[in-house]
Each structure stands twice: as C-alpha cells, then as structure tokens.
Amino acid sequence: MTSAPTKEILALNRFDATRTEGFPEELAERVKRRSATFGASSVLFYEQPIEMVRAEGAYMYGADGTRYLDVYNNVPSVGHCHPRVVAAIAKQAGVINIHTRYLNRMVETYSERLLQTFPAELSNLAMTCTGSESNDLAMRIARIATGAEGFIVTETAYHGNTALVTEISPSALKKRKPAAFVRTVPAPAGDDQADVAGTFAAHVRTAIDDLEASGVGVAALIVDSIFSSDGIYADPAGFLAPAIEAVRAAGGLFIADEVQPGFGRTGGMWGFARHNLVPDIVTMGKPMGNGFPMGGVVTRPDYLTRFCEETGYFNTFGGNPVAAAAGLAVLDVIADEGLAENAGSVGGYFAGQLRELKARHAAIGEVRGAGLFIGLDFVSLEDGAPDTALATHVINEMKKKGILIGAAGKYGATLKIRPPLCFSKGDADYFVEALSAILGHR
Amino acid sequence: MTSAPTKEILALNRFDATRTEGFPEELAERVKRRSATFGASSVLFYEQPIEMVRAEGAYMYGADGTRYLDVYNNVPSVGHCHPRVVAAIAKQAGVINIHTRYLNRMVETYSERLLQTFPAELSNLAMTCTGSESNDLAMRIARIATGAEGFIVTETAYHGNTALVTEISPSALKKRKPAAFVRTVPAPAGDDQADVAGTFAAHVRTAIDDLEASGVGVAALIVDSIFSSDGIYADPAGFLAPAIEAVRAAGGLFIADEVQPGFGRTGGMWGFARHNLVPDIVTMGKPMGNGFPMGGVVTRPDYLTRFCEETGYFNTFGGNPVAAAAGLAVLDVIADEGLAENAGSVGGYFAGQLRELKARHAAIGEVRGAGLFIGLDFVSLEDGAPDTALATHVINEMKKKGILIGAAGKYGATLKIRPPLCFSKGDADYFVEALSAILGHR
Numbered sequence: 001m002t003s004a005p006t007k008e009i010l011a012l013n014r015f016d017a018t019r020t021e022g023f024p025e026e027l028a029e030r031v032k033r034r035s036a037t038f039g040a041s042s043v044l045f046y047e048q049p050i051e052m053v054r055a056e057g058a059y060m061y062g063a064d065g066t067r068y069l070d071v072y073n074n075v076p077s078v079g080h081c082h083p084r085v086v087a088a089i090a091k092q093a094g095v096i097n098i099h100t101r102y103l104n105r106m107v108e109t110y111s112e113r114l115l116q117t118f119p120a121e122l123s124n125l126a127m128t129c130t131g132s133e134s135n136d137l138a139m140r141i142a143r144i145a146t147g148a149e150g151f152i153v154t155e156t157a158y159h160g161n162t163a164l165v166t167e168i169s170p171s172a173l174k175k176r177k178p179a180a181f182v183r184t185v186p187a188p189a190g191d192d193q194a195d196v197a198g199t200f201a202a203h204v205r206t207a208i209d210d211l212e213a214s215g216v217g218v219a220a221l222i223v224d225s226i227f228s229s230d231g232i233y234a235d236p237a238g239f240l241a242p243a244i245e246a247v248r249a250a251g252g253l254f255i256a257d258e259v260q261p262g263f264g265r266t267g268g269m270w271g272f273a274r275h276n277l278v279p280d281i282v283t284m285g286k287p288m289g290n291g292f293p294m295g296g297v298v299t300r301p302d303y304l305t306r307f308c309e310e311t312g313y314f315n316t317f318g319g320n321p322v323a324a325a326a327g328l329a330v331l332d333v334i335a336d337e338g339l340a341e342n343a344g345s346v347g348g349y350f351a352g353q354l355r356e357l358k359a360r361h362a363a364i365g366e367v368r369g370a371g372l373f374i375g376l377d378f379v380s381l382e383d384g385a386p387d388t389a390l391a392t393h394v395i396n397e398m399k400k401k402g403i404l405i406g407a408a409g410k411y412g413a414t415l416k417i418r419p420p421l422c423f424s425k426g427d428a429d430y431f432v433e434a435l436s437a438i439l440g441h442r
Numbered sequence: 443m444t445s446a447p448t449k450e451i452l453a454l455n456r457f458d459a460t461r462t463e464g465f466p467e468e469l470a471e472r473v474k475r476r477s478a479t480f481g482a483s484s485v486l487f488y489e490q491p492i493e494m495v496r497a498e499g500a501y502m503y504g505a506d507g508t509r510y511l512d513v514y515n516n517v518p519s520v521g522h523c524h525p526r527v528v529a530a531i532a533k534q535a536g537v538i539n540i541h542t543r544y545l546n547r548m549v550e551t552y553s554e555r556l557l558q559t560f561p562a563e564l565s566n567l568a569m570t571c572t573g574s575e576s577n578d579l580a581m582r583i584a585r586i587a588t589g590a591e592g593f594i595v596t597e598t599a600y601h602g603n604t605a606l607v608t609e610i611s612p613s614a615l616k617k618r619k620p621a622a623f624v625r626t627v628p629a630p631a632g633d634d635q636a637d638v639a640g641t642f643a644a645h646v647r648t649a650i651d652d653l654e655a656s657g658v659g660v661a662a663l664i665v666d667s668i669f670s671s672d673g674i675y676a677d678p679a680g681f682l683a684p685a686i687e688a689v690r691a692a693g694g695l696f697i698a699d700e701v702q703p704g705f706g707r708t709g710g711m712w713g714f715a716r717h718n719l720v721p722d723i724v725t726m727g728k729p730m731g732n733g734f735p736m737g738g739v740v741t742r743p744d745y746l747t748r749f750c751e752e753t754g755y756f757n758t759f760g761g762n763p764v765a766a767a768a769g770l771a772v773l774d775v776i777a778d779e780g781l782a783e784n785a786g787s788v789g790g791y792f793a794g795q796l797r798e799l800k801a802r803h804a805a806i807g808e809v810r811g812a813g814l815f816i817g818l819d820f821v822s823l824e825d826g827a828p829d830t831a832l833a834t835h836v837i838n839e840m841k842k843k844g845i846l847i848g849a850a851g852k853y854g855a856t857l858k859i860r861p862p863l864c865f866s867k868g869d870a871d872y873f874v875e876a877l878s879a880i881l882g883h884r
Contacts, residue, residue: 030545037553038761039566039743040750044543051545055538063545073540075758081536090532094523096497097733098515101486103472103493103505111479124481129571129735130759136604161755162578164605172754286758291539293571293735293759301481308482312614313603316517316728317572317735319480 013395013406015044023048045406046399055080058420058427060404069427071419072404074373077263077287078333079422085290085329092325100127100319110324113331115298117269119278124304127319128295131259131285132160137297138281139164139219141307142253145280148217152207152247155184156410158229159222159257160285168222171229181216183207187230187410188239191366196235201242208250218252220281225271226261231409232368232375232416234266240275253280253303259295260373263287264334264421267344267371274370292326293317339421343371350374350417350428357432363390363442374417375408381442386413390442397438403431455837455848457486465490487848488841497522500862500869502846511869513861514846516815519705519729520775521864527732527771534767542569542761552766555773557740559711561720566746569761570737573701573727574602577664579739580723581606583749584695587722590659594649594689597626598852600671601664601699602727610664613671623658625649629672629852630681633808638677643684650692660694662723667713668703673851674810674817674858676708682717695722695745701737702815705729706776706863709786709813716812734768735759781863785813792816792859792870799874805832805884816859817850823884828855832884839880845873 017035020028031049034042051063057079060068070080078085092106100107111125128134143149153159153168166172167179178184185203190196204221211218221243227233244254256279261271265287272279280303285295295318307313317323334340351367351374358364365377365384378387378394391407394415398405408416419427459477462470473491476484493505499521502510512522520527534548542549553567570576585591595601595610608614609621620626627645632638646663653660663685669675686696698721703713707729714721722745727737737760749755759765776782793809793816800806807819807826820829820836833849836857840847850858861869 030550033550033554034545036565037550037557037567038542038569040747041566041568041755042542043756044545049545051547052538052540053547055540060538060540060544075541076539081539083536086532086536089535090528093531093733094525094528096494096502097518097523098494098497098502099517100480100484102502103469103476103486103491105493105495108472108475108479112475115479123478124483125479126483127480130575130757132757133572133574133604140605161757162575162604162606163582166753172756173752174754175752291535291759291762291764293762293765305482310615310617311608312616313483314485314614315572315574315603317733320733320735322733323735 013045013392015046015049017042019047047396058423067402069403069430071417071431072406073420074260074265074418075286076291077265077421078290078330078337078339079420082290082333084333085326088325088329089292089322092322095321097320097322099316104321106321106328107319107324110328111319113328114296118282118298121278121300122282122298124299124301126297126304126313127323128297128315129293129317130160130295131283132162132165133315134259134283134285134295134297135159135165135222135257136162137313138222138255138283139168140311141281141297141299141303142220142255144307144310145253145303146217146219146251148219148251149181150183150211150216150218151181152183152185152204152211152218152221154187154223154227154230156187156230157224159224180214183210187227188233189231197239197242200239201246204243205246208246208252212250218247218250220253220255221247222255222257224257224260225275226266226370226373228260228373228416229408231377231414232373234274234368234370234373237274238276241277244277255279255281255283257283259283259285260418263330264340264343265371265373265418267347268340288330289323289326290330292323294323294327334421337422343421346423346425346428347371347374349425353428353432357436361436361439361442363387363439369417372419372421372423376415376417377409378413378415386411388413391415394435394438398434401434401438403434455487455834457488457491459484461489489838500865509844511845511872513859513873514848515862516702516707516860517728518733519707519863520732520772520779520781521862524732524775526775527768530767530771531734531764534764537763539762539764541758546763548763548770549761549766552770555770556738560724560740563720563742564724564740566741566743568739568746568755569765570739570757571735571759572602572737573725574604574607575757576701576725576727576737576739577601577607577699578604579755580664580697580725581610581662582753583723583739583741583745584662584697586749586752587695587745588659588661588693590661590693591623592625592653592658592660593623594625594627594646594653594660594663596629596665596669596672598629598672599626599666601666622656625652629669630675631673639681639684642681643688646685647688650688650694654692660689660692662695662697663689664697664699666699666702667717668708668812668815670702670815670858671850673819673856674815676716676810676812676815679716680718683719686719697721697723697725699725701725701727702860705772706782706785707813707815707860709789710782730772731765731768732772734765736765736769776863779864785863788865788867788870789813789816791867795870795874799878803878803881803884805829805881811859814861814863814865818857818859819851820855820857828853830855833857836877836880840876843876843880845876
C-alpha cells in the first residue's frame with residue numbers, strides 16, 4: 001500500500017479546524033471550545049460540523065432542527081436509542097453493576113444466549129469493552145496457540161486502536177508501514193469474471209511464505225469478513241475458504257473480525273457464515289450493545305486455556321451486568337423485529353435500486369455488498385479511475401439533503417453504506433433519489 | 443521480582459473450579475454453567491463463590507439475602523447504583539448516544555469540567571473506554587514525545603490488560619518477565635525512619651542507566667500514585683519528586699496512572715497532587731463513570747499533537763454522550779456530597795482505628811495509605827515475615843461476617859482496603875471489630 005491514498009481517506013470529510021470563516025458565531029465558538037479540550041485528537045465530520053442533539057431509529061436531529069437519515073452508523077445497529085435497549089440499561093444500572101468475579105444471572109444468561117449463535121466448537125467467551133480490546137486479545141491468543149508471531153491483513157484494513165492492533169491497521173498509520181510481523185495483501189476485489197477466491201488465496205500464500213522465510217511464522221490471518229475499510233467485498237460468498245485453508249496448513253489461525261459485519265448486518269447473524277466456515281477466533285464490538293461500550297472474543301476452550309495459563313487476563317468493565325443487559329436486549333430486538341431478515345431484504349432492494357442508478361450514471365462503478373452493508377464506487381468519466389473528489393462532493397451534498405454517509409476503500413472513492421438495521425425501503429428510496437439528483441448528468 | 447509471590451497473589455482468594463464438593467446443588471450448577479461459557483477466563487472470588495443480585499451505596503446483596511459491606515470495590519466509587527449517576531445514564535441513553543465526530547453539548551461540558559480539575563498545563567483530553575486503553579495510549583504518546591522506548595514500573599505493578607500494557611504489568615505475567623524495554627523497581631516501601639524518596643529515586647536512576655546502556659532509553663516512569671498493586675504506599679507525601687526529576691533529566695516523562703487513586707479516593711481529587719507535582723500524562727479509568735465503561739488521557743497539547751500526527755487515533759465508544767453524562771454526574775456527586783473530604787476524614791479515622799488494633803494484635807504489621815485507600819500488612823508472629831496465609835484466612839472469614847475485602851502486595855499479605863467513597867465511620871467500626879474478632883489472640 002502506498003501512503004498517499006491512506007492520507008486522503010483520513011482527510012476525507014474531515015473538518016479543518018483552521019477554516020471557520022463564515023461560520024455562525026455560536027458554531028465557531030463551539031468548535032473552538034472543542035479544539036481547546038480534545039486538541040489534536042478532535043476529529044469532526046464535514047466542512048461545517050454538525051451539532052447533534054437527539055436520535056431515534058434511523059434518524060438523528062441537529063441542534064437547528066434538521067433531521068438526518070443516518071446511513072453511516074453501524075453502532076446503534078438496532079436503531080438509535082432503541083427503547084428496549086435503553087430500558088434494559090436503565091433498569092440494570094439501578095440494580096447492580098459489578099465485575100465478573102461474582103456470579104450474576106444477567107451475565108450468565110447473556111453469555112449463554114450469545115454463544116448459542118455460534119458454531120458449537122466456539123464455546124468460550126471472553127468479555128471486553130471494545131472491538132479494539134477484542135482484537136488485541138485475539139492476537140495474543142493466536143500467538144500463544146501457534147507459537148508464531150506473524151499476522152496477515154488486507155492493505156487498507158482497520159482493526160482497532162491499541163498499540164498492537166494499530167500495527168495490523170494500515171489505514172491508521174500516517175507516516176510508516178506496519179511492524180515487521182505484519183504482511184498486507186490486496187483486498188479481495190475483482191469483476192464478475194475474476195477468480196476472487198483463487199487470487200486472494202494466492203496473495204495470502206505469498207504472505208505466508210514471506211512470514212515463514214523471515215522466521216516469524218504465521219499466527220493468524222485476520223479479516224473483517226466483509227472488508228469494510230477496504231471498500232466492502234462480500235462476493236462470491238465462500239471466497240475466503242481457500243485462503244484460510246492455506247493459513248491453517250501453515251499452522252496459523254483464522255480470526256474473523258465481526259466488529260462491523262456481525263449482529264445481523266449482512267442478512268445473517270455473522271459475516272463469516274456467508275463463507276461457510278468456522279473461524280478459530282471471532283471478535284466483536286461496535287453493535288454488540290447498540291452503543292453501550294462492550295466487546296467480546298469467542299474461541300475454542302483450548303486456545304483460551306493456553307492464553308490464560310500465561311497471562312492473568314482480567315477486564316474490569318468487561319462482562320458487567322449492565323453491558324450484559326444491553327447485549328441481551330440487542331439479541332432480543334434482532335430476533336423479535338427480524339432485523340437480520342430486514343437487513344437482507346431491504347439491503348437487497350437497496351442494492352438493486354443502486355444498480356439501476358448505475359445504469360443511468362456513468363460515475364457509478366461497482367455496487368456490491370451483503371445485507372445492509374453496501375459499497376458503491378465512484379469512477380472518473382474519463383478513465384474509470386477511482387474518483388475520490390466526487391465521493392467527497394457527494395458526501396457533503398448528501399449532508400445538505402439530510403443524509404449522513406461516509407467513504408471507504410484504498411482511495412476513499414467508495415461510499416460506505418451501512419445504516420442501522422431498522423432501515424426501510426422508503427429510506428433506501430430517499431437515498432437513491434438524493435444520490436441521483438446530486439450526480440445529475442454524471 | 444521472583445515469579446513465585448506473583449503466582450500466589452493471582453491464586454489468592456480465587457475459586458478453584460475443581461472443588462465444588464459440598465456446594466449447594468444450585469450453586470454447583472451455576473458455577474458449572476459459568477465455566478462452560480467463560481472457560482479459563484472465568485475468575486470467581488472465594489472458596490465458595492457468591493451470587494450478587496443487588497447493590498446500593500457501600501453494600502451488595504447476595505442471592506440468599508446476605509448483606510455485604512463492600513470494602514473492595516473502587517469502581518462504584520460514589521456508591522453502588524448511585525441514583526444520580528443511574529438517572530444521568532438512563533436519560534442520556536434515551537436522547538442520543540453517538541461517537542465524537544459530531545458536536546454534542548454533553549460531551550463538551552464534561553470535557554471542560556473534567557479538565558478544570560487538572561493543572562493548567564494539562565489542557566488536552568483524549569477519551570477512551572477503559573484504564574487499559576488509557577495506559578496503552580499514554581505509553582505511545584510518551585514514546586513519540588521522547589523518541590525513546592523504555593518504561594520504568596514497580597515490580598508488582600498492574601496497569602492494564604492490552605498487549606502493550608501487560609508488558610508493564612509484572613503482576614499479570616504468570617510465566618515470564620516483562621519485555622526488554624521494561625525495567626522494574628522495588629515499591630517505595632520503608633519504615634518511619636527510611637529515606638523513601640531517596641531510595642526510590644536511587645532505584646529509578648539505576649533503571650534509567652540500564653535502559654540507556656541497553657540503547658532503548660527512557661520514555662517514561664509510570665506509577666499508580668498510591669502504588670495499589672504493590673501494597674499501597676502513600677507517605678511521606680512528596681516522595682515521588684526526586685525520582686521524577688531524574689526521569690526528566692534523562693529526557694523521559696512521568697505518567698501518573700490515576701485509575702485507582704483518582705477521583706477523590708486519597709482525600710483530594712488526584713493522587714499525584716499529594717506529591718506536589720505536575721505529571722506529563724495522567725491516565726484515568728475505573729471510577730470515572732462509577733461503573734459505566736469509560737477512561738481518559740490528559741496531557742499537554744504538544745504531546746497529543748505529535749502522537750496524532752503519526753497515528754490516526756479514533757475510539758468509537760470513547761467520549762460518547764452517555765459516558766459524558768455518567769462522568770458529569772460522578773463529578774457532581776463528588777462535589778455535592780463532599781466525597782473527597784469524606785474519604786479524607788473517614789479514611790483518617792479508619793486508619794487510626796486500624797493502628798489502635800495493631801497495638802493489640804501482633805499479626806498486624808504496618809497500616810498505611812491516604813484517604814479511603816489503606817494497606818494493612820499481616821506479619822508472622824515468629825519472624826515478622828509477610829503472612830500470606832493469614833491474609834487469605836482473614837479474607838474468607840470476613841466474607842462470613844458479611845465483609846468483602848481483597849489483598850495486594852508482592853506477597854499478597856496486605857489487605858487492600860478501598861471501599862466506595864460514601865463509606866461511613868460506622869462502616870469502619872464494623873470492619874475493625876470484625877477484623878479484631880477474626881485475629882483473636884494473634
């Protein structure tokens with residue numbers, strides 16, 4: 001991966017704190033106060049940031065009363081402020097909220113219910129607070145299980161923010177390459193005729209050989225099973241299998257990062273299930289508590305045992321009863337409201353409408369995805385190259401039409417379409433109409 | 443540090459899953475279910491674990507109706523299920539709960555209020571979800587600020603659970619020593635006549651020399667400002683200054699880990715303030731949201747800027763409005779209920795009563811601490827050596843008297859007394875009477 005495209009993605013749709021001329025006085029003051037506290041760690045969306053005051057279902061509301069359709073957020077996955085999740089948090093927070101060194105029925109119920117959604121081999125759960133903590137733990141479990149140190153990731157991957165996980169997140173590194181124990185492979189992209197499975201497996205085999213030649217060996221291939229940061233690559237379902245076979249033949253594990261595709265987004269509960277395989281380790285985060293900070297690692301008991309023999313792992317907030325209550329409400333809502341099915345049907349409809357739009361707009365390249373996670377490429381009318389500038393333009397114009405949307409991919413030229421799972425066909429229609437109007441003659 | 447004492451601490455007061463004979467049938471079943479899900483990562487307290495069903499103020503309630511005085515928990519620091527914190531969480535969770543890429547008044551208000559409690563130089567805040575994430579980030583900020591890689595920690599330190607932070611947490615490593623970039627120094631222990639400041643600084647200087655000789659240099663000295671895991675060392679206030687002067691002279695930073703002493707526990711807002719110095723980085727966690735998962739890093743703007751120039755750091759849940767609401771309620775409750783003052787006065791009374799007890803029981807060695815964080819050593823009647831077995835006995839007997847308490851220190855022979863800050867003199871009296879009865883003639 002070259003560093004230039006990554007920088008573009010980081011800058012894309014990012015507010016520039018030095019450009020507040022023309023802002024309403026109060027907004028300028030608010031932005032100044034925010035910069036004074038969060039400093040360089042402050043990242044705000046849009047050329048003119050939005051103050052959000054309220055949210056419900058698939059909608060957020062700005063301080064000026066503007067209603068925004070949220071096509072960006074995969075955290076409040078069952079809908080912003082879902083009343084059942086809010087009630088579960090409120091009730092449990094008032095009863096008891098402690099660590100996992102005492103028995104607690106809420107925590108036991110949740111862990112059993114969550115594990116029922118996984119293949120039987122994956123019968124142990126370690127609770128964390130974030131997807132980053134989950135991947136950090138998974139990497140260490142894999143290292144101890146294999147005795148190897150190396151990891152293979154895609155070249156625009158993002159797996160989290162701890163020191164270790166940042167090394168396998170090339171898209172977060174602004175000035176340098178990942179550490180020596182990391183090898184990157186191109187995203188599993190390809191047109192309809194391409195051998196996606198074979199090409200991806202070939203890249204992974206090269207990475208395995210390189211890791212073995214350098215003496216670190218392969219601890220694991222870790223991928224987000226829908227390749228979110230790379231630009232969303234879902235098809236053909238099953239394409240991951242040969243690459244994972246190669247990794248296992250070399251003694252490595254497969255870690256499925258379900259932080260983004262998990263909990264119903266792709267139309268089924270887990271993204272890896274589309275590939276008809278059982279990972280060695282699964283990591284979870286973002287949508288797990290619909291915004292309540294929680295994450296988890298699911299794996300085989302022998303792997304967890306070997307890790308715990310070496311390291312005394314304890315996570316103070318991990319597996320607290322309030323998180324369990326939030327997580328349980330999320331599982332209940334997904335089931336009771338048929339949200340995975342909704343993601344499948346509305347997502348299928350949405351992708352179909354976007355493909356029809358592609359027939360009318362040459363600036364739209366490929367439309368791909370699964371369920372309510374869709375990638376839409378913008379391409380130059382001249383040479384078909386990724387059109388990052390158009391993606392940025394669309395994102396800012398969509399805001400004016402009350403739609404929140406972001407970009408992904410190596411060049412930031414792919415619209416990352418991942419709304420809450422309660423998204424409706426009417427919401428999809430509104431999005432498609434707005435996009436068509438913005439593209440105009442393009 | 444030898445590995446044997448650490449293993450003892452890890453095992454101390456830990457339920458052995460192979461020993462369920464004689465358990466009531468339902469408890470045996472519950473423990474079995476728990477082991478089947480959490481596997482090796484399940485750590486339960488006590489020879490016979492407790493199921494907790496409710497908590498309020500300084501008390502927790504077991505499933506059998508037993509009331510327990512909580513002298514262990516520093517997370518629900520303003521009191522279990524404090525109604526103002528619960529109400530703040532419930533209200534905000536129903537309004538909006540998003541990431542920090544939009545402006546939100548709750549988040550801005552909290553960050554400004556929190557920063558007002560710090561020295562003016564420390565004007566930037568990065569929000570995380572846990573103390574572990576905070577220390578992981580702080581270590582990277584220190585490395586980039588100094589260009590050095592090495593860290594100095596105390597030999598029984600615990601700073602968190604990520605891969606990087608585990609390396610500076612010797613007490614979590616079961617089978618090996620910390621990484622090559624880490625040097626450990628003995629805890630700042632000493633009797634009344636000892637030169638604690640001089641001795642600690644001398645150890646730190648040796649570690650600096652060793653890090654420099656090995657070419658990694660010193661990025662930071664990181665200490666919990668009350669040395670919780672080492673056995674609680676607070677006096678004489680100010681003893682840290684010469685060690686920090688030495689670290690700064692070598693180009694390193696001082697990271698104050700306030701995850702345990704912070705938010706009023708030592709009688710003032712921050713543990714480092716007792717040492718009359720300004721850290722370069724401060725990390726926060728546990729009590730920050732009274733159990734709502736949140737953490738933070740406070741530092742100088744130039745350090746944060748330099749880190750952000752290298753790494754695109756984003757924390758999905760960090761700084762969400764529900765965390766901000768919980769954190770704001772915690773700050774309000776600490777102020778309105780005078781909890782730092784209560785920690786000072788009740789803690790002072792408590793320590794005084796424990797010292798009177800020491801005069802009557804030869805098995806009690808030193809009693810030390812600040813505010814509501816007190817360490818009490820058990821010593822052998824024969825030779826005055828640390829008496830780990832007695833500490834374990836006391837912990838289990840205290841449970842029978844309805845008191846929850848844990849141990850700390852290199853030998854696990856120190857009672858770690860750190861109740862919620864709403865602890866009363868009556869609670870302290872109850873504890874002292876129970877301890878006296880358990881010690882009997884010892």
